[in-house]
Amino acid sequence: MPNIHSTAVVDPGACLDDDVVVGAYSVIGAGVSLGAGCVVGPHVVIDGDTKIGRMNRFHPFASIGGAPQDKKYQGEPTSLVIGDGNTFRESVTVNRGTAQDKGATRIGNDNWIMAYVHVAHDCIVGDHTIFANSTNLAGHVQVGDWAILGGCTQVHQFCKIGAHAMTGAGTVVLHDIPPYVMTAGNSASAHGLNSEGLKRRGFSAQRIQVLRHAYKLLYRSAMTLDQARQALSDLRATVESGSASDLALLSDFLSRVERGIVR
Numbered sequence: 001m002p003n004i005h006s007t008a009v010v011d012p013g014a015c016l017d018d019d020v021v022v023g024a025y026s027v028i029g030a031g032v033s034l035g036a037g038c039v040v041g042p043h044v045v046i047d048g049d050t051k052i053g054r055m056n057r058f059h060p061f062a063s064i065g066g067a068p069q070d071k072k073y074q075g076e077p078t079s080l081v082i083g084d085g086n087t088f089r090e091s092v093t094v095n096r097g098t099a100q101d102k103g104a105t106r107i108g109n110d111n112w113i114m115a116y117v118h119v120a121h122d123c124i125v126g127d128h129t130i131f132a133n134s135t136n137l138a139g140h141v142q143v144g145d146w147a148i149l150g151g152c153t154q155v156h157q158f159c160k161i162g163a164h165a166m167t168g169a170g171t172v173v174l175h176d177i178p179p180y181v182m183t184a185g186n187s188a189s190a191h192g193l194n195s196e197g198l199k200r201r202g203f204s205a206q207r208i209q210v211l212r213h214a215y216k217l218l219y220r221s222a223m224t225l226d227q228a229r230q231a232l233s234d235l236r237a238t239v240e241s242g243s244a245s246d247l248a249l250l251s252d253f254l255s256r257v258e259r260g261i262v263r
Helices: 195-200 205-219 225-236 241-255
Strands: 032-034 049-052 063-066 079-082 093-095 104-107 181-184 189-193
Touching (some): 049 063, 079 093, 093 104, 189 195, 225 241
Parallel strands (some): 049 079, 063 093, 079 104
Antiparallel strands (some): 181 189
16 A cells, blocks of 8 residues: 555545655645655645656655646646656656647656756656756757756757757756757857766767767858758768767757757
């Protein structure tokens, strides 16, 4: 049986795995499911059609699965889907999706989401990300695996942030950030390759060197974005398989850019 504090309110329609822990004064709504090993701290609210995987932890005053903050929302059935092993620190808010998009907000696995972070409707967050305190994602934002967003980063709606990208504290993101790139400022500008982060994740010196070359093509040449895409495709054909995969990730991201990239 789940371990539910006597002051918590759990709707009979909620589905909780046998070893879920629910702390004092927390509220779990009818459409919520919580997988094995989840711990819901005190004063947490989880509501709506919210599907949560295994081993997630929710700290006090988190509000998860609330209705989207979108004036077009008229009560349509939408959802929030959360994977495994995520941590949501104090006062984090995550909203469900809207009918104007795919109807779901999605968060992957092993993400570390720090205090006062807001993840708005229809966002898609990958795996192994870190969102530092007071970071805010507007609606429809996409964040790739291993991205790190510095404290108070503010991301405009529909922006995409690539895998292994990093933002400095107080960064204002108005355009897409390609994979592997470090950015900072208001508005964000590129400040080099996230080479230290890549080293920590096991990228070899050779792979990082190829990505440095790719960064120079994208940011240090006089090429247009279309020309840089072609140059990256040509480079990909000349390197070993590991680097080719790294460049494929970058090229695929650039092929989907709609708001332009940070410069």
